[in-house]
Amino acid sequence: MEKRRLYMDYSATTPVKKEVLDEMMPYLTDYFGNASSFHLFGREAKTALDKSRKQVASLVNADPSEIYFTNGGSESDNWAIEGTAFARKNKGNHIITSKIEHHAILHTCEYLQKVHGFEVTYLDVDENGKVDLEQLKREIKDTTILVSIMYANNEIGTIQPIKEIAKIAHEHGALMHTDAVQAAGNIPVDVKDIDVDLMSMSSHKIYGPKGIGSLYMKKGVRIHNLIHGGAQEKRKRAGTENIPSIVGYGKAAEIAKENMEHHISELTRLREKLIEGVLEKIPHTILNGHRTDRLPGNTNFSFEFIEGEGILLLLDQVGIAGSSGSACTSGSLDPSHVLMAIGLTHEWAHGSLRLTVGDFTTEDDIDYILENLPKIIERLRGLSPLYQTYLKEQNK
Numbered sequence: 001m002e003k004r005r006l007y008m009d010y011s012a013t014t015p016v017k018k019e020v021l022d023e024m025m026p027y028l029t030d031y032f033g034n035a036s037s038f039h040l041f042g043r044e045a046k047t048a049l050d051k052s053r054k055q056v057a058s059l060v061n062a063d064p065s066e067i068y069f070t071n072g073g074s075e076s077d078n079w080a081i082e083g084t085a086f087a088r089k090n091k092g093n094h095i096i097t098s099k100i101e102h103h104a105i106l107h108t109c110e111y112l113q114k115v116h117g118f119e120v121t122y123l124d125v126d127e128n129g130k131v132d133l134e135q136l137k138r139e140i141k142d143t144t145i146l147v148s149i150m151y152a153n154n155e156i157g158t159i160q161p162i163k164e165i166a167k168i169a170h171e172h173g174a175l176m177h178t179d180a181v182q183a184a185g186n187i188p189v190d191v192k193d194i195d196v197d198l199m200s201m202s203s204h205k206i207y208g209p210k211g212i213g214s215l216y217m218k219k220g221v222r223i224h225n226l227i228h229g230g231a232q233e234k235r236k237r238a239g240t241e242n243i244p245s246i247v248g249y250g251k252a253a254e255i256a257k258e259n260m261e262h263h264i265s266e267l268t269r270l271r272e273k274l275i276e277g278v279l280e281k282i283p284h285t286i287l288n289g290h291r292t293d294r295l296p297g298n299t300n301f302s303f304e305f306i307e308g309e310g311i312l313l314l315l316d317q318v319g320i321a322g323s324s325g326s327a328c329t330s331g332s333l334d335p336s337h338v339l340m341a342i343g344l345t346h347e348w349a350h351g352s353l354r355l356t357v358g359d360f361t362t363e364d365d366i367d368y369i370l371e372n373l374p375k376i377i378e379r380l381r382g383l384s385p386l387y388q389t390y391l392k393e394q395n396k
């Protein structure tokens, strides 16, 4: 029997869809021109660039002129934060973000604090991962120049009330940025409705190629440039455009928009089956993140008494690819900052497992997981000194 290859890590990245690849291929071969060139080859590239910008804009109800291509979500996040900080430092030096942001936000804020003397407030979240709006209202002040809160969290899937947060930011004269890398393409996102000034998106989380993304910048908003050089992207983001990837990103955005309803209902159905199955079959287990305000494909569990690494290892042996917020996988001694922020103890955070459902996940895949995961957890608990201690306590 062929070994199963079951990808359940769609929040880390997604495969490029065939329709996306087909659209890209000619731009790696026949239509290789530089979009800034005057000749036919340049015009072909420019036409593709314009088309893709429309497709990306359409996904989030922006005007194409408000979409700037970058090399991905991290660059967009860096640009939004740094660009705003440097452009508005005469108005104030205070930035508000949250404790559960992606590192592309957190590390940029830390850099601005340490190197440039900015003051940063990191808002708390509740046990479901929702930002505390009352705390935001208390902390925001005259010198606050930017509020940056992620639309949906990449680890626990929690969706934030971005529209309300933007309203509070604007009432105090601050700009509003949201990292919508996990949201745009997965759930309906409308920049006019939520009224943000800046928004980050990435292609490889929505079945497009890696190394391409965009920053939405509302008309009239002025921030400093991050990449200096040529006149590309209205002189705001230099560098010869990566046309094949931009074409792929545009196609991926178009497909995401067309499939949105089906994508949400199908992923939510499979997610619920997985959540209910796991909670029913495996004792001493909790679901992390908000029960309903969560990304359609996200599940994140914590299993008491065991380590995420062990779970990943044994899942890998049966061909299931997941991820964990446990310490080793995060590359540091501490478990995920997101799981700590929602109030998990170290022990519970160490036993975390994220399985994300995507467009290629089937009912049969969920059955396969529900057949294998309980056995894996039981086996690991059998080896766990913590679990043995617990059993002894119970039998006293």
Ligand SMILES: *Cc1c(COP(=O)(O)O)cnc(C)c1O
Pocket (backbone or CB within 6 Å): 011, 012, 071, 072, 073, 074, 075, 077, 102, 104, 150, 152, 153, 154, 179, 181, 182, 202, 203, 204, 205, 211, 212, 213
């Ligand atoms: C993946 C991700 C990023 C980084 O995007 P890249 O395109 O990989 O640089 C930023 N924010 C969130 C929420 C993400 O999930």
